[in-house]
Amino acid sequence: MHWKTKxxxxxxxxxxxSESSYATYYWLQRHFGGLRRINPVExxxxxxxxxxxxxxxxxSPIDKIFFEVGTGRVPMxxxxxxxxxxxxxxxxxxxxxxxxELTKECLQYIxxxxxxxxxxxxxxxxxxxxxxxxxxxxxxxxxLQNLFDLCQIAYIAPGDAARTGLSHSSIDFHTSxxxxxxxxxxxxxxxxxxxxxxxxxxxxxxxxxxxxxxxxHSDTHISPINFLQYSDAKWDRYADNRYMYMNRLRHDDFLAxxxxxxxxxxxxxxxxxKASLKMLNEGxxxxxxxxxxxxxxxxxTTASWIISTRDA
Ligand SMILES: C[S@@+](CC[C@H](N)C(=O)[O-])C[C@H]1O[C@@H](n2cnc3c(N)ncnc32)[C@H](O)[C@@H]1O
Numbered sequence: 001m002h003w004k005t006k007x008x009x010x011x012x013x014x015x016x017x018s019e020s021s022y023a024t025y026y027w028l029q030r031h032f033g034g035l036r037r038i039n040p041v042e043x044x045x046x047x048x049x050x051x052x053x054x055x056x057x058x059x060s061p062i063d064k065i066f067f068e069v070g071t072g073r074v075p076m077x078x079x080x081x082x083x084x085x086x087x088x089x090x091x092x093x094x095x096x097x098x099x100x101e102l103t104k105e106c107l108q109y110i111x112x113x114x115x116x117x118x119x120x121x122x123x124x125x126x127x128x129x130x131x132x133x134x135x136x137x138x139x140x141x142x143x144l145q146n147l148f149d150l151c152q153i154a155y156i157a158p159g160d161a162a163r164t165g166l167s168h169s170s171i172d173f174h175t176s177x178x179x180x181x182x183x184x185x186x187x188x189x190x191x192x193x194x195x196x197x198x199x200x201x202x203x204x205x206x207x208x209x210x211x212x213x214x215x216x217h218s219d220t221h222i223s224p225i226n227f228l229q230y231s232d233a234k235w236d237r238y239a240d241n242r243y244m245y246m247n248r249l250r251h252d253d254f255l256a257x258x259x260x261x262x263x264x265x266x267x268x269x270x271x272x273x274k275a276s277l278k279m280l281n282e283g284x285x286x287x288x289x290x291x292x293x294x295x296x297x298x299x300x301t302t303a304s305w306i307i308s309t310r311d312a
Pocket of ligand 1 (some may be wrong): 074183
């Protein structure tokens with residue numbers, strides 16, 4: 001689907017009254033979009049990658065408390081943390097998007113692809129927990145609460161990561177995966193400030209940000225930085241809705257935000273899209289004035305991990 005058609009559709013659905021808007025959008029995604037067939041692998045992988053980032057900085061994630069911003073439709077990333085040995089996980093979402101039917105499909109996939117899932121986790125998989133999960137999945141009276149109870153997951157939705165209600169120093173790892181690009185800058189600053197309050201002195205912030213134009217994920221005719229050509233006013237007309245909001249902050253903006261939040265950056269791995277870099281160097285994309293003072297390498301950066309600590 002052409003990205004402008006998709007944007008028009010999302011804008012129209014977002015203008016419906018809240019309840020019918022969510023239901024209609026889910027119905028569309030389920031029948032024509034990315035939720036036709038759900039596969040847990042990508043989100044489990046997100047948890048595994050986050051876990052590895054923590055290990056690479058010589059922190060042990062085992063028996064620690066994780067906090068996830070933006071649960072989404074299926075609690076597969078918190079499940080991955082538990083399967084690898086987390087003590088407990090708090091996962092929070094502004095919208096109560098988690099769906100039982102999708103979660104059941106994910107667990108059915110896991111039951112049908114045991115070897116694939118075991119290979120995905122490798123030696124990090126806690127086999128006893130994996131067996132307990134598979135036992136739960138086979139029960140006729142399976143429900144989300146049983147899953148949350150088994151996996152020590154506290155699901156807070158609707159809930160705002162900027163106002164969690166959690167106690168001071170109560171979490172070890174503050175995480176998100178492909179979520180921060182959807183949140184306005186001032187809200188991100190409030191989320192990091194709240195994170196500073198709830199994280200332990202030795203804790204880490206581990207966030208993965210996807211800087212690409214998300215319309216390019218389904219419309220292959222546009223580049224991952226297509227949206228940089230638009231002014232804020234024009235871009236808002238396409239995507240300032242609850243389903244496709246993107247802040248368009250670039251990697252340097254994020255580093256400045258973490259810095260302003262009193263963090264020391266421990267690691268990043270900005271991924272530069274070579275085709276986008278070439279396009280910029282050849283002057284084939286007219287970048288809007290908002291991005292005009294940025295280096296081409298920054299403009300062509302399409303994703304990065306940002307791992308940080310709060311300064312003492
Ligand atoms: C792109 S989705 C990603 C969901 C999930 N991580 C996944 O991969 O499926 C971003 C999620 O962040 C949530 N979100 C946005 N602002 C938030 C906030 N201030 N606090 C908590 N969740 C928020 C949205 O409701 C949405 O479910």
